[in-house]
Amino acid sequence: MSAGPGRNWWPALRRTPVSMWNDDITDYAAALTYYAILALLPTLLVAVLAFGLISPGTAEEFITQVTDYAPGQSGATLHGVLESMLTQHSAVWTLLATGTASALWSACSYLAVFRRALHRMHRAPDRRSPWRKAPRIVLTALVLLSLLVVSGLVLLLSGPVAATLGRLLHLGSTAALMWSIARWPVLLCLVAVLVVVVFHTGPSPARRRRQSLPGGVLAAALWLIVSAGFTLYTALLGTYSRLYGSLAGAVVFLIWLWLSNLALLAGAQFTAELSRARGDGG
Template identity: 60%
Template sequence: MTTQTAVPADRTTTPAGRPRTPRHWLTALRRTPVSLWNDDITDWAAALTYYAILALLPALLVTVSVIGLANPDATTALIADITAFAPAESGEALRRPLEAATEQRTAVWLLVGTGSVSAIWSACSYLAVFRRAMHAMHHVRDNRPPLRQAHIIVVSAVGLLVLLMTSAFALVLTGPLARWLGRRVGLPHEGETLWVILKWPVLLCLVACLILVLFSTGPRSARGIRRGLPGGVLAAFLWLTASALFALYATQVGSYSRLYGSLAGLVVFLIWVWFANLSLLAGAQFNVELDRPEPEKEPGKDPVTDEG
């Protein structure tokens, strides 16, 4: 059987070698929803949501516990900042287990250990599914043996969790904690003011790094900052827009409370995470459309495969 290797495309030109035009970008944007439907991307988003929930909750518990050990007074502010991002009733559903974790001082290290293992395992599963989704979008067969992928996925999973914990630390780095850090770096008075200015740009950079790490799990033609940047920007925009609209709907309409009762908060959180994953996959699909998908294979030829 003949094996072909996907050749990285030049992201500054079309496959014919011509520079990209506004029409080319608009065409790629118009084709993206159609490709999302044809490639069953909503199903991939549902699978990613399952593993995201399994990874997020232990990671948040570990983060709250570790920060609570370093500065117990900061945990309340951290929990408030984290739950403020969740729409409608889901904030309360998140707050309860996080507050319970802060009360278990005697078993905190056991919680950190088991939570870390659970978060890493679930994050590895999440990345494995994201990798398969990326290859499916590119219509490229992933022939790399699982053992050759394992160490890359584990390192990437740890990197994602570190980015999440760093983002949480950036959220809570205010008030006394910011002044303490400012004294450590030699800026006793300007530290807090400087961090208020830099806080959101730093968070934006962390989110951008997280998206690029996810996109790097795809085939070789999808890797790199220049290749992932257009879809990453679109994914961030779609996620913010979907979050705002969904939060407005869940708050104003309030039908989830009537339908699901006490489970409404969890259902809202699940849907919100599903929107986040769908936005990420939509951004990745947009990158595929910018590269213009490979033409349909001729009869008698094997599909393109990826060894990387």
């Protein structure tokens, strides 16, 4: 008989770092970082080009809002890359088509790697044939990319909405200040939803709510802590600029993505440990 829900959390949490080491999770984080780059940049490119067709001003605002969340020098680098895409008027439809295809293929590859990692964590052999796995992975990839775009839209629209409400309610700059504080819990919720969607590519214990929800919350919280800590580190020390020069922004972005995927995998590993503590089968 398994213990109460809360009793298993601390033992599972203590075993998580050791299990991550034994399962070579840092290698999976590196592979996920590779596919995340291949998926994230085309997704942002498609979003920027689509906004550019509707309203160039909205596209500029979207770029600013998204890159504000990138750590250190990587925000300026990413901003320059995305802004340069707005000038590609003659090839916009070609870029939209190739960007969408590239984003979907890379997102599917990302989820396939994450699925293998989840099966290893849960000690559950993946017996499904590629033909049975492919439709689920493609569908999940479409949901994941859609959620990323929706998250960007929430960040884009919520700021002006808060400012408008502040003017209507005569709150002045108070509304903007309140939103600058409230956006982090909102971001935490969005990340937690994304995490739970990714967890659902794994074996049945990873998809159960009582395991996946605590793991998803842990992954989202770790991601926020890692992002804030790494941003503070790059801002205070600034050693990447001296070491890598003009490549500093790209290097910082890659390291941040690797740390983000490591946080995500830590939440997944905690889910696996929680499943074992409760005696759930795969």
